[in-house]
Amino acid sequence: xxxVIQSPRHEVTEMGQEVTLRCKPISGHNSLFWYRQTMMRGxxxxxYFNNNVPIDDSGMPExxxxxxMPNASFSTLKIQPSEPRDSAVYFCASSPLSVGLxxxxxxxxxxxxxxx
Amino acid sequence: QKEVExxxxxxxxxxxxxASLNCTYSDRVSQSFFWYRQYSGKSPELIMSIYSxxxxxxxxxxxxxxxxxxxxxxxxxxxxxxxxxxxLCAVNYAGNNRKLIWGLGTSLAVNP
Numbered sequence: 001x002x003x004v005i006q007s008p009r010h011e012v013t014e015m016g017q018e019v020t021l022r023c024k025p026i027s028g029h030n031s032l033f034w035y036r037q038t039m040m041r042g043x044x045x046x047x048y049f050n051n052n053v054p055i056d057d058s059g060m061p062e063x064x065x066x067x068x069m070p071n072a073s074f075s076t077l078k079i080q081p082s083e084p085r086d087s088a089v090y091f092c093a094s095s096p097l098s099v100g101l102x103x104x105x106x107x108x109x110x111x112x113x114x115x116x
Numbered sequence: 117q118k119e120v121e122x123x124x125x126x127x128x129x130x131x132x133x134x135a136s137l138n139c140t141y142s143d144r145v146s147q148s149f150f151w152y153r154q155y156s157g158k159s160p161e162l163i164m165s166i167y168s169x170x171x172x173x174x175x176x177x178x179x180x181x182x183x184x185x186x187x188x189x190x191x192x193x194x195x196x197x198x199x200x201x202x203x204l205c206a207v208n209y210a211g212n213n214r215k216l217i218w219g220l221g222t223s224l225a226v227n228p
Contacts, residue, residue: 033214104165110159
């Protein structure tokens with residue numbers, strides 16, 4: 001199994017530009033999570049999906065952030081327009097619904113976003 | 117506001133010693149507790165989960181849960197330099213579905 005695949009690994013963009021982060025969860029995992037990690041705030045859950053349906057987006061900071069999961073094997077997190085304070089590592093994680101949280105999440109390698 | 121608190125460290129222990137990492141949480145209505153390890157520049161990985169009061173052992177790792185006192189701890193026996201990492205505590209609260217609340221992590225350094 002290739003694990004959770006995120007792209008790109010690194011993204012440097014100018015303030016005001018649109019940024020799209022991509023995630024492919026592990027096959028068969030029907031819960032998908034988007035996290036942001038910074039030194040000051042740690043890991044913050046932005047949004048999560050069960051069976052491609054958004055369940056909790058209360059962590060999405062503002063309207064500039066949006067996430068979609070058009071099918072079971074792909075999700076995107078979009079920031080438009082980007083701002084320097086969005087600079088962070090963004091992780092995608094997945095887990096199977098059937099076993100609850102017993103085995104935790106499997107995280108992707110993350111996307112390090114720098115907005116200049 | 118539900119919170120999970122950890123001492124940021126760094127916690128420094130000599131090789132072969134026991135490392136003790138602690139985590140407290142604010143809400144009594146909590147169901148499951150997790151310890152993740154994160155190496156610098158890498159993603160978190162699950163090392164232990166615990167649901168019931170008491171101890172749970174897995175190899176060199178022991179998780180301890182005390183719901184009355186609202187803390188969970190992780191003991192690492194025979195610490196190795198490869199254990200040097202940040203250890204994240206995460207809590208799933210009843211009614212929060214699949215959402216975890218995370219501590220900021222404790223940095224552990226195991227010195228050869």
